[in-house]
Amino acid sequence: MAHGTSLQYEPVAEIGGGAYGTVYKARDTESGQFVALKSVRVQTDQNGLPVSTVREVALLKRLEQFDHPNVVRLMDVCATQRSDQETKVTLVFEHVDQDLKTYLERAPAPGLSPSRIKDLMRQLLCGLAFLHSNRVLHRDLKPENILVTSQGQVKLADFGLARIYSCHMALTPVVVTLCYATPVDIWSTGCIFAEMFRRKPLFCGESEVDQLGKLFEVIGLPPEDEWPTDVTLSRKHFSPLLPRPITDFVPEINEQGAQLLLKMLTFDPLKRISALNALEHPYFQDEETLT
Incomplete structure (x- = not known):
């Protein structure tokens, strides 16, 4: 990682913020092109940066070599x-x-x-699979x-240091964590899939309990054997509900799309x-292939 090269980038506007810091639009003073800067604060010790952070940055840099069309390019690390x-x-x-939120808002x-939604979803899943x-x-x-x-190409962004499974973690006995982690992204992708049709969120609760209640109104209350054991919220908090047709909530989706959406919104x-x-x-x- 380069030290002090942040002087090369001149912030011109704040474009977002989150738990891991503010994101800025900046100009590369050497090339003149615009870039996005995202800073993460990392705790250091007497040996400098933790090995895990160095490893994670190395992994991000390695991904850049693939130059995947559906993942935003990491150009530098300072x-x-x-x-x-x-x-x-x-x-x-x-x-x-432009982000997808703005893109959906601007759509007349x-x-x-449906064909545009299918194209966006294919690109999104390609980036996620990568x-x-x-x-x-x-x-x-x-x-x-x-x-x-502006050409309609999807690029996944805002995955930072805190969101990377290091090689060390993947080789520890707790590999089941990885099995539970990647499906979180798929659930979110299903919600985004539905939002592309609805132009508003599928589940919009005001609290965690309310959010789960709205979720179960769609997919039904999961059986006892699928309820996680390591959570404080009991299944008894919720009324027994049967799943409703997903087309009640996303009427414009076709049959194949509805089937895929339900596979993404599987509770387990x-x-x-x-x-x-x-x-x-x-x-x-x-x-043509289907027929």
């Missing part, structure tokens, strides 16, 4: 020591002007066409973190479809 206990690590990404009524195959989890997929270029993470398998779903086959 480290600036703020104190003996803290270093600011700045990730420099390619800049895209009645919204995106990240998952390299042990990178997003864990915060939402329309604001999915970029759409271990039974949820993977990004790779989702890409093989009949929904993505051409109509």
Whole structure:
């Protein structure tokens, strides 16, 4: 990681913020092109940056070599020591002007066409399958973190240091964690899939309990044997509900799309479809092929 090269990037506007810091649009003073800067504060010790952080940055840099079309490019990494206990690590990404939230808002009524939604979903899943195959989890997929270029190309963004499964973690006995982690991204992708049709969120609760209640109104109350054992919220808090047809909530979706959406919104993470398998779903086959 380069030290002090953050002077090369001149911030011009704040474009977002989150739990891991503020994201800025900046100009590369050497090339003149715009970039996106995302800083993460990392605790340091007498040996400098933790090995895990160095490893994770190396993994991000390795992903850049693949230059995947559906993952935002990491162009540079800068480290600036703020104190003996803290270093600011700045990730420099390619800049895209528009996210999926804005893209959906700008679409003229009645919204995106079914073929456009299918194309966006295919690209989204391609990027996700690539990240998952390299042990990178997003864990915060939402329309604001999915970029759409002026040519309609989807690029997954805002996956930072705190969201990477290191090689060490993948080789420990607790590998089951990874099985539970990647399906979180698939659930989020299902919610985004529905939102592309609805132009509003599928589940919009005011609290955790309310959110789960709205979720069970759609998929039904899960059976006792699927209820997680390591949570404080009991299944008894919720009324027994049977699943309703997904088309009640997403009426514009076709039959194959509805089937795929339900596979993404399967309650048990271990039974949820993977990004790779989702890409093989009949929904993505051409109509001519299906007939």
